[in-house]
Structure formats: structure tokens, C-alpha cells
Amino acid sequence: MRNFRANRKNETGFSLIELVITISILSLVSLILYSVNAFGLRSFTNSQKSAEKQFETRMATDFIINKIIYADSIEILTDAPTSTPANAHDIYFDSGQLKYYQNGAESNIPGISGVNDFTFSIAKKAGTSNMVNLKIGKGDPSFDLSTDAIILNLDANGIIGPQSGIGIRFYTDKADSVSPTSIESINPPNDIYVLQNAPALLPKRLTANMENGTTREVSVRWSPSDVDTTEIGVFSCTGSVVGYNVPMLQVVRVVSLPILEVPTLTIQLYVGQEFGMPETVSAVFSDGETTIINDVVVQSWDTELDTSEIGNFLAYGYINDEFTVELQLTVLANSIVSLDPLSITINQGVAFELPPSINANFTDGSKYPVTVSWSPSMLDTMTYGIKTSTATATSDSSKSTTLTLTVNQSNLPTPIGTIITSGNNGTIKVKGLTGTAVLRKNNGTTINSGVLDSNGEYTFTNINTSTLYDVILIKSGWFDSAPYVFN
Numbered sequence: 001m002r003n004f005r006a007n008r009k010n011e012t013g014f015s016l017i018e019l020v021i022t023i024s025i026l027s028l029v030s031l032i033l034y035s036v037n038a039f040g041l042r043s044f045t046n047s048q049k050s051a052e053k054q055f056e057t058r059m060a061t062d063f064i065i066n067k068i069i070y071a072d073s074i075e076i077l078t079d080a081p082t083s084t085p086a087n088a089h090d091i092y093f094d095s096g097q098l099k100y101y102q103n104g105a106e107s108n109i110p111g112i113s114g115v116n117d118f119t120f121s122i123a124k125k126a127g128t129s130n131m132v133n134l135k136i137g138k139g140d141p142s143f144d145l146s147t148d149a150i151i152l153n154l155d156a157n158g159i160i161g162p163q164s165g166i167g168i169r170f171y172t173d174k175a176d177s178v179s180p181t182s183i184e185s186i187n188p189p190n191d192i193y194v195l196q197n198a199p200a201l202l203p204k205r206l207t208a209n210m211e212n213g214t215t216r217e218v219s220v221r222w223s224p225s226d227v228d229t230t231e232i233g234v235f236s237c238t239g240s241v242v243g244y245n246v247p248m249l250q251v252v253r254v255v256s257l258p259i260l261e262v263p264t265l266t267i268q269l270y271v272g273q274e275f276g277m278p279e280t281v282s283a284v285f286s287d288g289e290t291t292i293i294n295d296v297v298v299q300s301w302d303t304e305l306d307t308s309e310i311g312n313f314l315a316y317g318y319i320n321d322e323f324t325v326e327l328q329l330t331v332l333a334n335s336i337v338s339l340d341p342l343s344i345t346i347n348q349g350v351a352f353e354l355p356p357s358i359n360a361n362f363t364d365g366s367k368y369p370v371t372v373s374w375s376p377s378m379l380d381t382m383t384y385g386i387k388t389s390t391a392t393a394t395s396d397s398s399k400s401t402t403l404t405l406t407v408n409q410s411n412l413p414t415p416i417g418t419i420i421t422s423g424n425n426g427t428i429k430v431k432g433l434t435g436t437a438v439l440r441k442n443n444g445t446t447i448n449s450g451v452l453d454s455n456g457e458y459t460f461t462n463i464n465t466s467t468l469y470d471v472i473l474i475k476s477g478w479f480d481s482a483p484y485v486f487n
């Protein structure tokens with residue numbers, strides 16, 4: 001019996017509290033696993049959607065570039081066209097869709113036709129005559145892609161139409177008849193001779209001979225991309241050109257040659273132009289068979305030259321125990337080449353003063369303002385029309401230019417009326433810019449009128465102020481002023 005009871009006392013189990021804690025922990029773990037799984041699923045879904053946006057955007061961009069790259073005429077469109085000419089091609093944005101018309105008939109852009117959550121714009125590339133910038137967006141939030149495209153076969157008119165728009169119309173009359181040509185051969189590069197420890201500059205382009213008899217510069221990639229010139233010897237690099245499967249060979253010969261001569265260095269600058277003594281100069285290296293021109297370091301100069309004064313100056317630089325270099329510096333007067341013309345437009349009656357200085361172009365290529373005198377010294381803005389004045393540089397009377405001032409016809413400024421005394425014999429004072437003040441009744445009938453004096457004032461007397469409504473200014477050559485209404 002004692003053994004049985006002892007065994008009963010050693011039996012173990014879960015209490016209610018332990019069971020509740022265990023279930024809570026399992027629930028928390030399950031919740032965490034579910035959250036991680038849901039987050040991963042959402043991330044995968046979002047990544048998939050983002051990838052789809054990128055794919056569709058790039059597909060549209062590549063399609064448009066491939067279509068317009070050989071166009072011989074291009075026009076930027078600001079509105080969706082109502083029709084497309086039979087020999088033209090249109091690509092434009094309309095209600096979230098990219099539309100494509102080929103030879104006047106509606107066509108499809110592969111993979112994206114009918115999709116209505118695109119954005120699209122196209123613009124001429126600033127500073128170029130044959131480049132456009134495409135901006136295509138997809139979805140919300142949007143994935144945007146901006147790409148520049150070079151148009152290769154544009155006619156003399158180039159890219160026409162406004163600076164930017166929502167579409168493009170292009171013609172490929174000449175391009176459609178052009179057959180693509182491939183590379184027939186590439187002219188091998190000449191051996192490169194380089195001094196020991198000097199950089200070896202491998203050519204970035206080679207001349208390719210095309211099947212149609214023309215030549216074209218093509219980019220080349222070298223392996224290795226640089227040459228170690230610390231050791232004398234003959235080295236080689238292998239070059240590859242896209243579209244041509246024959247490897248190119250560039251031989252680099254690293255040599256050690258003595259200096260043969262250091263040519264005189266001549267520099268011509270304008271007074272005040274920035275200048276510093278050269279740290280290196282060109283030298284001729286030769287052993288009688290091989291000749292190389294390469295830079296050498298100038299150890300020191302016997303004097304420092306500057307451009308503060310006009311004249312001819314000499315300095316000698318020390319290369320080594322055997323060679324020096326002569327520097328001949330010529331400092332010229334920096335004179336005015338021309339003055340920039342000015343064209344300004346203002347409204348009639350606006351105060352205008354001729355500027356005391358305008359931009360001048362100098363022989364050193366710089367541009368900055370110079371003081372000028374004007375003839376006539378004042379321009380009338382009280383009358384409309386085109387007015388001109390001649391500016392002459394005070395430092396060089398032979399250089400002049402013209403200012404063209406366009407004065408637009410305008411309304412006279414609204415006058416101000418003050419009732420000094422009221423009644424049947426009232427007194428009214430009117431102030432304004434110029435012209436004739438006209439007192440009026442409510443129905444527009446004239447009560448009285450008077451010309452403003454040199455101070456821009458006129459005083460009316462014996463006015464029945466009970467019928468007075470407003471006052472305006474009128475003058476020949478001006479539009480009537482807005483009315484001033486008496487309270």
C-alpha cells in the first residue's frame with residue numbers, strides 16, 4: 001500500500017493556469033506566423049504589381065523609340081488629333097491610354113493597348129535639334145520613366161510644333177525605304193607608343209567600314225581596360241565592338257626615351273584674364289627612331305607672370321639639369337566687341353528710365369555690364385507706339401546699340417474725386433494722371449468736363465451734387481479710364 005500511495009504522489013499533470021498560458025502562447029505564435037505570412041504575401045503582390053508597371057512602361061517606351069528613331073519629320077502635338085493623314089503615324093495620350101495610328105489607321109502598341117492608367121508627355125530636348133524627351137507613367141502610385149531619344153534622319157525642318165505636348169506625329173517616307181546595313185570590317189588601330197610610367201590612352205572609337213560602302217565611328221571596349229606602364233615592354237589589349245564578332249588587337253609599346261627638345265611655350269591672353277604659371281609643358285622625346293610628345297613637369301619658374309598689364313613678358317622654367325622651357329606671354333587689351341541690343345515692352349503711362357549700363361561682349365569672350373550714355377536721354381511713355389534710343393559705351397564711343405521700347409496703348413488710370421461742398425452749387429475736386437475729367441450722371445449723361453492742369457488736378461464749381469454719380473478721364477490716344485464712383 002505504501003508503494004502505491006507513493007507512486008500516486010509522484011504523478012504529474014497540467015493545472016488550469018498552465019493550460020491557459022500554453023494556449024495563449026500558441027495563439028500568439030500563430031498570430032505572428034500569420035502576420036509574417038500576410039506581410040510576405042502583400043510584399044510579393046506589391047512587388048509583382050510594381051514589376052508589371054515597370055514592364056509595361058518600358059515596353060511602351062521601347063516601342064515608341066523604335067518607331068520614331070528613323071523618322072524624317074516630327075511634329076509635337078498638344079491635343080489628341082481628330083484624324084491621321086494616310087502617310088503619317090501618330091502616337092498620343094488620350095484619357096489615360098496611349099493611342100497609335102500607323103499610316104492613318106488605328107493600330108496597337110503590343111502588350112499595352114486598352115490599358116487606361118498611363119500618363120504621357122513628350123518635349124523637345126533643350127539645346128539640341130534632333131532629340132526628344134519621353135515621360136511615361138503607369139498606375140497609381142505611378143512608376144515614371146523618362147528617356148531621351150535621338151532622331152537620326154530628320155529633314156531640314158527638324159522637330160516642329162510647340163516645345164512640349166501630349167503626342168507626336170511623324171513621317172518615315174525616307175526611312176521606310178532604307179535597308180539596315182551591317183559592319184563589314186574595322187580599321188585596325190595603330191600601335192601606341194607610351195613613355196614608361198605615363199598613362200596609355202586606349203582609343204574609345206574605331207572606324208568601321210559598312211556593307212553599303214560608308215564608314216562609321218563605332219565604340220570599342222578593351223580588355224584589359226588599361227595598361228600597366230611601370231615596366232618597359234610590349235603589351236596588348238583585346239577590343240570588342242557590338243555587331244562585329246572579330247576581336248580587335250591594340251598593341252601598346254612602353255619605352256624609355258630621352259628628351260630631345262622642349263619647344264617654346266607661347267600664350268596669348270587679355271588683360272585681367274585669369275592665369276597661372278603652367279605646372280607641365282610638352283616635350284619631344286626621341287632616340288632617333290621613335291619620337292613621342294609627352295608632358296614633363298616644370299620644377300620651378302624664374303619669375304611669376306600675370307595679366308594685370310598689357311605687353312609681352314618672358315619667363316624660364318627649369319625642367320632638369322639639361323633642359324629649360326621659355327614661356328612667351330602676350331597680354332592684349334580686352335576691348336568691347338559689341339553691346340547687346342535691348343527690347344522692352346511696357347504699358348502706356350508707366351514710368352520708365354533708361355538703364356545706366358548694359359551688357360557688353362569682350363574680345364576674351366566674357367560678357368559684363370558697361371556704363372553707357374543715351375540719345376535721346378528720355379523716352380516718352382505717355383503716348384503709345386515704338387520708341388528707340390541709342391546707347392554708346394562711355395569707354396569706347398565707337399561701340400553702340402539700340403534700345404527698342406514698345407509702349408502699349410492703355411487705359412488712363414482711374415481718377416480720384418472729392419466733394420468739397422455739396423448742394424446745388426457744389427464744388428468737386430478731381431485728381432488724375434492726365435486728360436479731361438468728365439462728371440457724369442447715373443445714366444452716363446455728362447454734367448461737366450475740364451482739363452487737368454500740370455499738377456493733374458481740376459476743380460469744378462456750381463455742380464448740383466444730387467445728380468452726380470461718377471467721374472472718368474478721357475484723352476486722345478488713350479482708352480478711357482475706369483469710373484470713380486462718388487459715394
